[in-house]
Amino acid sequence: xxxTSADATGLLVDETPDRTFRQSLVYVGRLFxxxxxxxVGLIMFLMVxxxxxxxxxxxxxxxLQQDLRAxxxxxxxxxxxxxxxxxxxxxxxxxxxxxIIYGSRVSLTVGxxxxxxxxxxxxxxxxxxxxxxxxxxxxxxxxxxLILSLPYLVFVVFIAAILGRSLLIVILIFAFTDIPIxxxxxxxxxxxxxxxxxxxxxxxxxxxxxxxxFRHILPNLIGPLITIATFEMSAMIFYEAGxxxxxxxxxxxxxxxxxxLAVGRKYLTIYPWIATIPGLAIVFTGLAMNLLGDWLRDVxxxxxxxxxx
Amino acid sequence: MQRYILxxxxxxxxxxxxxxxxxxxxLQLTGDPVSLMVSRNASPExxxxxxxxxxxxxxxxxQFADFMTGAVVGDFGMSLRHRQPAMxxxxxxxxxxxxxxxxxxxxxxxxxxxxxxxGGSNPGGFWDTLCRLAGxxxxxxxxxxxxLILIVFFSVGLGWFPTFGxxxxxxxxxxxxxxxxxxxxxxLCLFTTGQLVRFTRAAVLEIKNEDYVRTAYSKGIxxxxxxxxxxxxxxxxxxxxxxxxxxxxxxxxxxxxETIFSWPGIGNLLAEAIGNRDFALVQAIAFFASLTVVxxxxxxxxxxxxxxxxxxxxx
Amino acid sequence: xxxxxxxxxxxLRFHTFDGVVHALNGISFDVQAGxxxxxxxxxGSGKSVTMMSLLHLLPxxxxxxxxxxxxxxxxxxxxxxxxxxxxxxxxxxxxxIGYIFQDALSALNPVMxxxxxxxxxxxxxxxxxxxxxxxxxIDLLDDVGIPGARARYRxxxxxxxxxxxxxxxIAIAIACNPRMVIADExxxxxxxxxxxxxxxxxxxxxxxxxxTVVWITHDLGVVxxxxxxxxxxxxxxxxxxxxxxxxxxxxxxxxxxGLLSALPRLDDRSRRDLASIQGAPPDMMASPRHCxxxxxxxxxxxxxxxxxxxxxxxxxxxxxxCFYDLENGRPRTDA
Ligand SMILES: Nc1ncnc2c1ncn2[C@@H]1O[C@H](COP(=O)(O)OP(=O)(O)OP(=O)(O)O)[C@@H](O)[C@H]1O
Ligand SMILES: [Mg+2]
Numbered sequence: 001x002x003x004t005s006a007d008a009t010g011l012l013v014d015e016t017p018d019r020t021f022r023q024s025l026v027y028v029g030r031l032f033x034x035x036x037x038x039x040v041g042l043i044m045f046l047m048v049x050x051x052x053x054x055x056x057x058x059x060x061x062x063x064l065q066q067d068l069r070a071x072x073x074x075x076x077x078x079x080x081x082x083x084x085x086x087x088x089x090x091x092x093x094x095x096x097x098x099x100i101i102y103g104s105r106v107s108l109t110v111g112x113x114x115x116x117x118x119x120x121x122x123x124x125x126x127x128x129x130x131x132x133x134x135x136x137x138x139x140x141x142x143x144x145x146l147i148l149s150l151p152y153l154v155f156v157v158f159i160a161a162i163l164g165r166s167l168l169i170v171i172l173i174f175a176f177t178d179i180p181i182x183x184x185x186x187x188x189x190x191x192x193x194x195x196x197x198x199x200x201x202x203x204x205x206x207x208x209x210x211x212x213x214f215r216h217i218l219p220n221l222i223g224p225l226i227t228i229a230t231f232e233m234s235a236m237i238f239y240e241a242g243x244x245x246x247x248x249x250x251x252x253x254x255x256x257x258x259x260x261l262a263v264g265r266k267y268l269t270i271y272p273w274i275a276t277i278p279g280l281a282i283v284f285t286g287l288a289m290n291l292l293g294d295w296l297r298d299v300x301x302x303x304x305x306x307x308x309x
Numbered sequence: 310m311q312r313y314i315l316x317x318x319x320x321x322x323x324x325x326x327x328x329x330x331x332x333x334x335x336l337q338l339t340g341d342p343v344s345l346m347v348s349r350n351a352s353p354e355x356x357x358x359x360x361x362x363x364x365x366x367x368x369x370x371x372q373f374a375d376f377m378t379g380a381v382v383g384d385f386g387m388s389l390r391h392r393q394p395a396m397x398x399x400x401x402x403x404x405x406x407x408x409x410x411x412x413x414x415x416x417x418x419x420x421x422x423x424x425x426x427x428g429g430s431n432p433g434g435f436w437d438t439l440c441r442l443a444g445x446x447x448x449x450x451x452x453x454x455x456x457l458i459l460i461v462f463f464s465v466g467l468g469w470f471p472t473f474g475x476x477x478x479x480x481x482x483x484x485x486x487x488x489x490x491x492x493x494x495x496x497l498c499l500f501t502t503g504q505l506v507r508f509t510r511a512a513v514l515e516i517k518n519e520d521y522v523r524t525a526y527s528k529g530i531x532x533x534x535x536x537x538x539x540x541x542x543x544x545x546x547x548x549x550x551x552x553x554x555x556x557x558x559x560x561x562x563x564x565x566x567e568t569i570f571s572w573p574g575i576g577n578l579l580a581e582a583i584g585n586r587d588f589a590l591v592q593a594i595a596f597f598a599s600l601t602v603v604x605x606x607x608x609x610x611x612x613x614x615x616x617x618x619x620x621x622x623x624x
Numbered sequence: 625x626x627x628x629x630x631x632x633x634x635x636l637r638f639h640t641f642d643g644v645v646h647a648l649n650g651i652s653f654d655v656q657a658g659x660x661x662x663x664x665x666x667x668g669s670g671k672s673v674t675m676m677s678l679l680h681l682l683p684x685x686x687x688x689x690x691x692x693x694x695x696x697x698x699x700x701x702x703x704x705x706x707x708x709x710x711x712x713x714x715x716x717x718x719x720x721i722g723y724i725f726q727d728a729l730s731a732l733n734p735v736m737x738x739x740x741x742x743x744x745x746x747x748x749x750x751x752x753x754x755x756x757x758x759x760x761x762i763d764l765l766d767d768v769g770i771p772g773a774r775a776r777y778r779x780x781x782x783x784x785x786x787x788x789x790x791x792x793x794i795a796i797a798i799a800c801n802p803r804m805v806i807a808d809e810x811x812x813x814x815x816x817x818x819x820x821x822x823x824x825x826x827x828x829x830x831x832x833x834x835x836t837v838v839w840i841t842h843d844l845g846v847v848x849x850x851x852x853x854x855x856x857x858x859x860x861x862x863x864x865x866x867x868x869x870x871x872x873x874x875x876x877x878x879x880x881x882g883l884l885s886a887l888p889r890l891d892d893r894s895r896r897d898l899a900s901i902q903g904a905p906p907d908m909m910a911s912p913r914h915c916x917x918x919x920x921x922x923x924x925x926x927x928x929x930x931x932x933x934x935x936x937x938x939x940x941x942x943x944x945x946c947f948y949d950l951e952n953g954r955p956r957t958d959a
Pocket of ligand 2: 671672673808809
């Protein structure tokens with residue numbers, strides 16, 4: 001199978017010259033300024049993070065508070081809407097804006113911890129695979145290829161249905177199914193550095209293996225990993241919402257974007273905003289992370305950096 | 310070439326073996342598969358009866374051997390709910406899913422490849438902006454949400470399409486798709502379209518700078534022929550594998566869309582089976598979907614090898 | 625003899641993100657019909673860029689031609705290649721001027737048979753039908769010395785050996801009998817015996833078809849055997865142009881002299897590379913204000929740092945961009 005997706009992005013970077021922290025910061029700032037879409041993505045993403053952290057202070061209502069008299073109020077910009085509930089209410093009269101704000105907590109938690117676990121495990125396994133080589137490598141890569149050739153969605157749904165609805169389980173499912181991507185990248189970088197004959201040279205002058213990992217392999221990996229992590233986090237947020245939509249993610253009492261969609265779907269033809277508006281939150285977050293990810297990829301890929309915009 | 314095909318074949322078989330292992334042991338993950346399948350307030354006798362009926366009272370290794378031998382001949386046991394062989398149910402639903410995925414793939418190819426070509430041939434221009442937009446949309450709009458929006462606008466609002474269900478018209482005994490497939494296929498093709506646009510554009514941009522394109526120019530070949538004969542043909546080879554992967558994704562990834570549109574396909578069957586806690590059927594679907602993807606990958610690899618003379622005449 | 629190509633003051637820059645690369649700084653030379661002009665200079669001196677810019681083969685952007693003209697004579701009528709429209713250029717490429725690229729493996733389309741790649745321009749320029757083009761392509765393969773041409777016609781580039789690919793490349797360039805062929809280091813990637821064969825092939829074809837050849841190389845050893853005249857380039861400047869014997873006997877530029885003295889004797893098996901002169905070529909991020917060789921020149925004096933030297937005539941058909949009169953061992957007294 002010709003390599004696709006992750007590896008094909010060509011993210012492996014050569015060692016960047018040593019810079020002081022402040023110089024790096026200025027440099028990154030300038031790069032953001034040059035390509036405004038990255039900046040827009042960053043700002044949008046920070047807005048989501050902000051609303052997740054400060055949900056209790058910015059949400060106008062308790063997301064669980066029902067108000068049957070105000071149930072099914074349409075958004076404020078429609079005829080029957082009111083600014084009491086700017087984005088309207090759902091079938092039980094819960095304020096949609098507040099639920100969206102709280103829902104970002106579930107999405108970001110799943111995305112962040114899912115990627116964190118997948119990345120750290122993937123990194124470790126990839127290092128082992130690349131370094132030890134031989135049989136260990138074969139077995140690990142066999143597993144990686146196996147998982148990558150499964151129909152992802154079917155299996156995620158399958159596992160989620162078996163294990164039941166809880167935040168922890170959802171995070172673990174995404175974390176474990178996402179390990180292979182990080183394994184592949186890490187292993188690729190280890191092999192590249194090994195092939196350059198550099199490691200033998202370093203070993204022969206008595207450098208410690210750990211030193212090689214920390215001085216030469218990890219610095220080269222940070223860029224690609226951050227980029228991939230951004231895209232993977234966005235994908236996890238999608239998949240979490242999808243699972244919620246099928247009623248397989250966090251318990252129905254928890255305000256999450258997927259759960260909101262699942263509820264709204266039942267009223268789609270009469271009260272469409274209950275489903276469509278939470279979807280906008282997903283699109284917003286996805287857009288933020290993809291703009292950011294695209295920007296990172298362009299910045300980190302040295303071949304692209306040379307092209308004058 | 311033969312060696313290439315053989316090695317791919319062996320790889321595929323190994324993967325299928327792995328899939329069977331995963332599918333079987335996944336159910337054991339909770340400790341007691343039977344408790345998953347019966348309703349929560351079932352009496353112990355009922356549980357025991359199901360346990361015996363499904364053969365879960367036997368030693369695990371016996372169960373596994375049984376499962377494997379069944380799998381080889383395509384027998385995945387009975388659906389608890391439908392009281393029918395799981396494979397039979399799947400095969401009944403297969404045509405609807407194939408129809409949906411095929412239409413979606415065609416839509417994606419018709420939109421995605423020309424757009425990517427136009428964008429790549431003139432980076433920074435109008436079409437290129439459209440390309441970037443299409444790529445971004447494909448990755449940022451979840452298909453389940455788009456499906457809801459489409460229903461609200463086109464079915465409920467304008468009444469152009471049915472809200473749900475599949476209608477076919479039969480010509481000479483062949484079931485042909487009707488307009489009922491358009492909305493679900495469009496919602497489904499979004500991601501694939503974005504991928505094809507991105508990929509085609511990137512391929513064109515890269516191949517444009519290849520030395521052999523410069524050679525073609527140095528011969529005095531015109532722009533049109535450069536694109537059709539040299540650039541597109543070289544881009545087509547990697548495109549084959551992307552299209553293969555995407556078809557697998559479309560075939561196995563239509564759970565949301567089929568549920569939303571009540572499309573009587575395999576994805577819908579899976580959602581139902583999960584709702585009914587009919588795990589024998591879920592297992593069978595998981596295996597069947599993997600089988601489809603593996604076979605598709607194999608075919609893709611072979612097509613790739615045939616298209617690339619370096620592999621076709623290799624070895 | 626009549627002039628076929630006349631390049632004047634060709635100045636070309638690459639506008640990259642890291643800055644402006646001054647790749648060519650006022651290149652001027654003539655090519656006479658039927659002769660072989662060799663362009664020599666170390667890697668990065670701008671040999672390929674010079675010839676590619678004439679056929680608009682450089683990516684633009686980043687490349688931009690700042691000034692200059694390149695008159696190509698057809699029956700005595702000049703047309704400026706640099707100002708030519710896209711459509712007109714398509715008619716010149718391949719039909720009037722053929723180009724042989726350095727690395728034949730990457731310069732041949734991997735998914736098209738060699739035969740079709742040769743036939744393509746025949747159909748294009750000479751309006752041949754597919755069958756005639758096929759026959760002609762087989763003849764061409766035969767002519768460039770590929771055994772079993774009929775069977776080889778259907779092969780893909782990866783099925784050819786390195787030498788055969790280079791021969792196929794030559795067949796492509798000469799397919800439409802262009803009046804001029806540019807050979808851009810066609811032998812660099814090959815081993816020595818194959819190199820010699822390719823040089824022989826090129827000489828034979830030139831003799832038989834009376835073509836004009838511009839032969840780019842950094843191997844001065846090859847130059848002696850093939851060229852009538854030589855243009856020496858350094859850092860985007862044309863430092864010396866002379867008939868080949870005159871150049872070997874009386875080099876007028878310190879750089880050329882360095883190159884020649886670095887030439888190994890025949891029994892020396894080390895690579896005959898130009899890089900054996902002390903020091904490194906300058907970076908080309910700024911427009912030259914003085915002689916570009918001044919940093920490395922053993923004869924440098926104050927004037928060299930003040931202006932870019934003009935062409936000084938130094939014998940018949942011989943000119944050099946140097947303020948120092950090597951022949952007489954003293955700075956030139958200007959006219
Ligand atoms: N696309 C480009 N972008 C920026 N600079 C370029 C580009 N192409 C060539 N150059 C620069 O132009 C200069 C001349 O390059 P050129 O390829 O003509 O060298 P050359 O004399 O042919 O060398 P070689 O013997 O290695 O082929 C070099 O300094 C190179 O860096
Ligand atoms: Mg060159």
